[in-house]
Amino acid sequence: MKSKLFYAVSIMNVVMFSFYFLSFREKQDNDLVDKILKVRGLVVVDSLGIERVIIGSPLPTAQSSFGNRIYPREKGAAVSGVMLYDAEGQERGGYVTDDDYGNVFLTLDSKTSQSFLAIAEPNGSTALQLWDRKGINKISLETTDGQADIVLKRNNKTVKLYQDEK
């Protein structure tokens, strides 16, 4: 009886060990070129382990320029897409859609504030805006149904632009 048990255990061991080895072989030979990856998030890190690119749904909330979070993780406006971070881990821009209103944004940030925005709203309105840190110098291109505007603000004063010149 003991001898039978011994042989049974041995055979089971050999079989499972074979599966184990085969599983490694499968992983090594697995060519992913034709595969489709389906995930909730993807993080690219640099040599220091600092996260430089995140593709996610939803993306994590932003941090202040000092590193700490501005909003609780769960309570920020939920956006999904691609976010870029600099070598110090600071958020510097993204290409995202939001879960609520339905806008799509492309943003670029300095180390202290956002300074570039391209946005398309669900109703067809679009805007392209550039501004300085304090927002007193600003260029804005906006379109809505039946309307197109260029707004130029210098030192907090709107620069008058001539329209319909002949």
Next chain:
Amino acid sequence: MKSKSVILTGFFLLYISFVVRAQTNDLFIGKLTAINPASYTDVVFMGAKDTVLVSTFSGRIAMRVNGLGSEKVIAVLNDEIYSLAYNPVRKEIAAGTLESGIIVIDQKTGKRLKALRLKTTWSVSLLYADDFAYLFTQDQKGNRYIWDVHRNYRELPVSSKMPPGRMVKLDKDGLLTIVSTRKIIIWDIRNDSTVKETDVVLSRFGDMDQEGNFLSVDFNTCTKYNSITGKNEFTLMHPDWLRDLKDYPDYEDMVRSAPEDFTKDGLLIMKDYNLQLTMVRFARDKIFTASIDRSIRVWDKKSGTLMRSLTGHMATVNKIKVNAAETQLVSIDLKGGIKFWNV
């Protein structure tokens, strides 16, 4: 025969454990956080000088000693740490976290002693009173907290009469310094009364010295307020951005073609790049200002003259702290760099 079975069973179990271990890996993470695991988030002196505690977004609290390249890890919290305070009398560390409130830790064993809950959000500045009898802070919504250290960190009720503002210092007589954008108030927590009130115009409070002078930070400028004259004395700004380009392939050519653009140490002087200040500190007869330009500038406290530029950090200098005797400054950066400077 029995011994063979035992040996075989042992091998079988060992093999199973290898298989299970091989299947588990760190390829997958629980959630997206966007934290910088290399960065130090806060630093606080442990001893008179040369020894500090540091914290990280990844939840590590470690001891760093001047001259030693490695950390001694004291505790690892499963949370982001934003602020530290150290009580040398009780050998206790208080850590302000993102989701767990304030965690009090035994410095010798690394064990959690106490978790102090906050009403909302988190704290980014945590302080002990000068005599270490109280721990105090405020959360991001402005709720203020004072805990009695000697009564097992029992939370004290904050008087409704207490003026609004941020608590920045509590001395051994129970006098609490509260700063807002319009006033600096000395408040007696034992009598619930105002001792002194100074009208000011503050952007962001930086530091206050023993004479009551204080520093205000507005993006890339730091203004010194003189407590005797009651006026702003001077405004400081990093005059340039000193960049280390020695690893650039054409560095030698750049120096040769425009030597006047480089410091004696070979750093490129980018004039009129006045980047944001992160932290400012008084120390003896000097003022120290740290910036995202990766440098610390040393200024004469009386005249506001730039005395020296301290370089060598490889990332934004996010915190600077001065020891109690004001003889040493420690600075940390967003890539995990730490430097000790003699005042």
